[in-house]
Amino acid sequence: MVAPQSSSYPRTDFPEDLECHPLLVVDFAKIKSGDEQEIDQLYKACTALGFFYLKNHGVEDLTEPMFDMGKATFELPLEELMPFEQGDSGMSAGYKRAGSTNVDAKGNVDTVQFINVAKDDALAYPEVRQRTYPSTVVERMDTATAFVRKSDEVLQTLMAVLEVRLGLPKGTLAELHKEGDISGSESRCILKPAEGEKGFLKEGDGDDGNPAAAIGAHTDFGRPSQLLTSHTLSRVRAVSMLHGRGCGGLQVLPPGTSKWQHIRPLPGHAVCNVGDTLSVYSGNIFKSNIHRVVPPPAPQNMHARWSLVYFLRPGYDNPLRPLSDKSEIIRAHAEKDPAMQALPKGETAGSWFKRRIVNQRAANRKGPETWAASRGTEHTPDKA
Numbered sequence: 001m002v003a004p005q006s007s008s009y010p011r012t013d014f015p016e017d018l019e020c021h022p023l024l025v026v027d028f029a030k031i032k033s034g035d036e037q038e039i040d041q042l043y044k045a046c047t048a049l050g051f052f053y054l055k056n057h058g059v060e061d062l063t064e065p066m067f068d069m070g071k072a073t074f075e076l077p078l079e080e081l082m083p084f085e086q087g088d089s090g091m092s093a094g095y096k097r098a099g100s101t102n103v104d105a106k107g108n109v110d111t112v113q114f115i116n117v118a119k120d121d122a123l124a125y126p127e128v129r130q131r132t133y134p135s136t137v138v139e140r141m142d143t144a145t146a147f148v149r150k151s152d153e154v155l156q157t158l159m160a161v162l163e164v165r166l167g168l169p170k171g172t173l174a175e176l177h178k179e180g181d182i183s184g185s186e187s188r189c190i191l192k193p194a195e196g197e198k199g200f201l202k203e204g205d206g207d208d209g210n211p212a213a214a215i216g217a218h219t220d221f222g223r224p225s226q227l228l229t230s231h232t233l234s235r236v237r238a239v240s241m242l243h244g245r246g247c248g249g250l251q252v253l254p255p256g257t258s259k260w261q262h263i264r265p266l267p268g269h270a271v272c273n274v275g276d277t278l279s280v281y282s283g284n285i286f287k288s289n290i291h292r293v294v295p296p297p298a299p300q301n302m303h304a305r306w307s308l309v310y311f312l313r314p315g316y317d318n319p320l321r322p323l324s325d326k327s328e329i330i331r332a333h334a335e336k337d338p339a340m341q342a343l344p345k346g347e348t349a350g351s352w353f354k355r356r357i358v359n360q361r362a363a364n365r366k367g368p369e370t371w372a373a374s375r376g377t378e379h380t381p382d383k384a
């Protein structure tokens, strides 16, 4: 008989002996004080896997109130939540019910719920800039506002030191992510309920004999044959920050390998990663690595999995292309980079983002090609 497990968070039962992919640790306090060695470490992480742990970020006290908001929201009856669902036309803000997006070409669906609050709405409240939210969010909008503001500040600070290394004029990245410009920036509280709990969905059968993912692999900018061997670009974000509440299940596919590896949850450390827009702006000097979410390893799989993310994304109207006209370093890199050369012309951060979301929605699926379109691979030169 398995001993009863405590269901308290943060969880401390991630298996110690499980092989995990190591990440560099970046100390935000040192970055803020201009420590060059720490900035080197950050730069190195962004050019290698594009994932790193961030400590001393100052968001620590703002995460549990966000999980409370998520809990209250996910406890609402589905009929109260559905008016606030993302819908199938490309909006990310709002409630995402489990099973509404595809996780693979086969058509398996995700098993997690989201409550996404747009930066635009959180910072302008009570003005509605993108959409309205369930009562559980409205009653706690000050919580969301504080979380969004602080997280945005942290990620903007990271970008401000990184842009110097890229040879960009001061403030270039801030201008692309400025408050007031409508964007896909948002907070996201994620719940994968435990078996038997409200809203639980079981993962389907994956292509490879293993269960399908809970959140599908984000794999852009690589032909399927390339995916296992090269860096590919993932979700449309500049950079994001994840608080795992001690729950495992996040995996990365390290470049040049074909084995998914867990990221170990570390107390007090957020997991940050570069997304595809920052990767594109940098001319692919910064990498945006494929990742996915699977049920956490035992014994954590007996409990609900919680996570909380802040995504910093560029204003919708900004073109999505390397900032070659602003930096010689970026120009030289982008010129030689096949993924940058293959970028579709004329895309904006907004058009790119919406297309990805639309094609990920299960209701919009026509076949495996819809999944491919949601990955961002459809422009690649030799794709049929």
Ligand SMILES: O=C(O)CCC(=O)C(=O)O
Pocket: 188, 190, 215, 235, 242, 244, 249, 250, 291, 292, 293, 307, 308, 309
């Ligand atoms: O829940 C997690 O660990 C990661 C979530 C994620 O990758 C996403 O929402 O884009």
Ligand SMILES: [Fe+2]
Pocket: 218, 235, 291
């Ligand atoms: Fe992600």
